[in-house]
Amino acid sequence: MAPSGQVGASGGSSSVVTPEGLRGWLRGAYRFGTDRNDFRRNLIVNLGLFAIGVWVARSLTDIDLMAPQPIA
Secondary structure, three states: OOOOOOOOOOOOOOOOOOOOHHHHHHHHHHHHHOOOOHHHHHHHHHHHHHHHHHHHHHHHOOOOOOOOOOOO
């Protein structure tokens, strides 16, 4: 067992800080939005918008707008 104040080999913390919780998510979103690499940002945003468009189109194909609506 490691002496008090020291961390053993199996439970050590790494030098890389991982974002945790809402604060880390907001920090990541801010960094992503202010990133100078426009190609990567535009590619990810465009793929996301395309996926949302496909989802909406697939969801709307099940709706028959000319069908009579039930009276509540």
